[in-house]
Amino acid sequence: MTKKNSTAHEASFRDPSGYMFYDAGSLRRVINPIYFQQYYRLKDSRFFSTLIEKGLLISHEETSASEKQIIITPEKIPFITNPYEWSFEQFKQAALLTLKIQKYALSKGFILKDASAYNITFHKGKPIFIDTLSFDFYEENTPWRAYKQFITHFFGPLVLAKYHGTDIFKMLQTHIDGIPVKMIASMLPRKTKLSSTLFTNIHLLANMESKHSEDYKAETKVAKLSRKAQNNILDSLFNYIKNLQLNEATEWGNYYTKTNYEATAFEAKKELIRKWTVTLQPQKLIDIGGNDGTFARTVLDQVPHVIVTDIDGNSVDHNYRQVQKNKETNMLPFVCDVLQPAPGVGFNNTERASLIERLKEYAPDVTMALALIHHITLSGNVPFEKSAEFFAAFSKHLIIEFPTREDSWVVSLLVRKREFINHFDFYNEANFEAGFKNYFSLEKKEVVAGTKRILYLYKNNKDVG
Amino acid sequence: MIFLYFDPGLGAMIVQAVVAAAAGVLLFSKGVMYKVKSFFGLIKEKEDTYDSIDIDEKDTDVNDKEK
Numbered sequence: 196m197t198k199k200n201s202t203a204h205e206a207s208f209r210d211p212s213g214y215m216f217y218d219a220g221s222l223r224r225v226i227n228p229i230y231f232q233q234y235y236r237l238k239d240s241r242f243f244s245t246l247i248e249k250g251l252l253i254s255h256e257e258t259s260a261s262e263k264q265i266i267i268t269p270e271k272i273p274f275i276t277n278p279y280e281w282s283f284e285q286f287k288q289a290a291l292l293t294l295k296i297q298k299y300a301l302s303k304g305f306i307l308k309d310a311s312a313y314n315i316t317f318h319k320g321k322p323i324f325i326d327t328l329s330f331d332f333y334e335e336n337t338p339w340r341a342y343k344q345f346i347t348h349f350f351g352p353l354v355l356a357k358y359h360g361t362d363i364f365k366m367l368q369t370h371i372d373g374i375p376v377k378m379i380a381s382m383l384p385r386k387t388k389l390s391s392t393l394f395t396n397i398h399l400l401a402n403m404e405s406k407h408s409e410d411y412k413a414e415t416k417v418a419k420l421s422r423k424a425q426n427n428i429l430d431s432l433f434n435y436i437k438n439l440q441l442n443e444a445t446e447w448g449n450y451y452t453k454t455n456y457e458a459t460a461f462e463a464k465k466e467l468i469r470k471w472t473v474t475l476q477p478q479k480l481i482d483i484g485g486n487d488g489t490f491a492r493t494v495l496d497q498v499p500h501v502i503v504t505d506i507d508g509n510s511v512d513h514n515y516r517q518v519q520k521n522k523e524t525n526m527l528p529f530v531c532d533v534l535q536p537a538p539g540v541g542f543n544n545t546e547r548a549s550l551i552e553r554l555k556e557y558a559p560d561v562t563m564a565l566a567l568i569h570h571i572t573l574s575g576n577v578p579f580e581k582s583a584e585f586f587a588a589f590s591k592h593l594i595i596e597f598p599t600r601e602d603s604w605v606v607s608l609l610v611r612k613r614e615f616i617n618h619f620d621f622y623n624e625a626n627f628e629a630g631f632k633n634y635f636s637l638e639k640k641e642v643v644a645g646t647k648r649i650l651y652l653y654k655n656n657k658d659v660g
Numbered sequence: 661m662i663f664l665y666f667d668p669g670l671g672a673m674i675v676q677a678v679v680a681a682a683a684g685v686l687l688f689s690k691g692v693m694y695k696v697k698s699f700f701g702l703i704k705e706k707e708d709t710y711d712s713i714d715i716d717e718k719d720t721d722v723n724d725k726e727k
Contacts, residue, residue: 427687428679
């Protein structure tokens, strides 16, 4: 991170109120004079401090204040996840937090001037609002200007996910300002018009938007809306989202009851992972393809910050629920498809950093990839060397599990190749080691007792992070 | 002054009056239903991971007076 000396953060240029910049490793926020009045009122009325005490807004310290600019330094967040990487439950809670903050702001004479999903990320086991400059004064009887943004960033994607699954969230990668209202309306089943909440907030909104899209001179008079009426909108959206469930909500796929090895082998694997990890004394650890975090949890008490990703939103949801149930503050779950990690999106392709860039900056001391390489290699047709290159881009140490050809899952993946099965003769221990040798040096190697799997501990040949 | 750096969408500003009216009716009828149900003892307390939309200020040391 030190390479980014005093440069503006790529994601903060839209709001003229201020911007984020890197100051020798610390991320700070500049406030321009145009926002001074708001800032002082928010500060002096203890609006900021209440939200911060409640854990709803990221805390900050005022670093300096002059007539030209105020600089604040927010608490550091180790890793930023983006909306298209959240599970359903996470997305839901982020939406509810936004409504909650807007309602509170309204009661104190402020509003959220924007309702972007990027204003929220996950930190210490729960969603937190990170855009400190998103507040403005409330003008009596004006509608909420960020209402449409709330629909396109939060409400629309959530309702669509109910009918089409959480893959819908990935649409936010191509629509950085949310899914267009018209598109949301067109993708919803006709029966949704019978719900008064969906009819008014989506279908009617879509109609009104197309009807008024040609008002270039802003001539039409904007309707008035009382504070009470606005509270009604917020309350009803809150209640609706709170009760929203996925149609496809399969019970969390009981993955570990389908494991192909005995409970004793399961414990042996846990023990081995814990032993190796503890010796490395990592500050940061990521488990890629870590399912619901079962294995990462074996070292959670030893590592200050742990990330667990999985391709399956259900597993991530299950993990996130455990985080909240156990009140874990050092575990961050999110959705990630290793074969297609989140790209850099937005203006210049840099507004929201790609997963690889964020991982490089995060620089985990230990990366775990358990029961993953056979999927990458056999389902994704990725050569071992390519996989090694991927892990080497950000990992200092790599704990990787190699299921051999005798492992029943590998057998199953191989037979599904049918007449092409011979194309995968390269899948064996020797070739795996040869592929990883170019990027990593082998530190430990051990067969997991009672399984056909080998656990490797590798050290990156290069310095990363 | 409201300073805005993105287009709020005119339709979205106008529609809020209707959205609010519908929401008001819904909230009112739910409130009535709740009272009726609780009168007959039909309300089961649900386990809830979310708290309410309202922020409880009692346990903070905020004593600021409304402007």
